[in-house]
Amino acid sequence: PIENSTEGAVNRSLDLLVESELSIIAQVYLQVEHCLFSYSAMDEVGEIQSKDQALAQCGEWLRKNFSDVKLSPVTSTAEAVKNCSEKNGIAAIAGELAGQIHQVPMLKQGIQDKRNNVTRFLVVARNALPKSNEVSYRTSLVVSLSDEVGALQSALTPFSSRGINLCKIESRPSRKKSWDYFFFIDFIGHNGDPEANEALQELKQNCSFLKILGSYPENFPD
Known part of the structure; x- marks a missing residue:
């Protein structure tokens, strides 16, 4: 489980995504x-x-x-x-x-x-799945930013300037040092799309850490 419609993010799952070498390949919404x-x-x-x-x-x-x-x-x-x-x-x-x-x-x-009461689950695997042109995608990533004015805005600009829709931003303590945070970002699109790839390359210049968690079909709950 990664998030619930009433209680929000499952923090332990977010922490595991940072630590894990697995990739997100799918998401499932279940009525609980x-x-x-x-x-x-x-x-x-x-x-x-x-x-x-x-x-x-x-x-x-x-x-x-x-x-x-x-x-x-x-x-x-x-x-x-x-x-x-x-x-x-x-x-x-x-x-x-x-x-x-x-x-x-x-x-x-x-x-x-x-x-x-709906919970969103992620499916993870060792290897990412090939991209299909028949479905729309969602991509999840996590970044760590420098502690300076405008750092978060600079991280988001590569997406907004290209018209890429951000559908989720979540902060979580990095546990590396006090008041240091990871930012979990979801956007609509595949990380292999040309515009998304350009945005990610620009984002790398504005953050100290970036990890692509996976691109997967953007299915919605019934």
């Missing part, structure tokens, strides 16, 4: 419905576990129904369901399939705060 699972009854639940994003996406419902219950983030919704041993007072927030796989009873279905 969260459910509450436990062997314990609703009034016996003393702790609710899930991924931090899932807990946030159900925040209003949890405050209304479990205001005094401990909320514990874990590495995945699947791990949360696994931790629900019989009658231990632990409940998990996860998708319906996770509950079915681990055979944990469902207490409540559809507990996410927003009905239109």
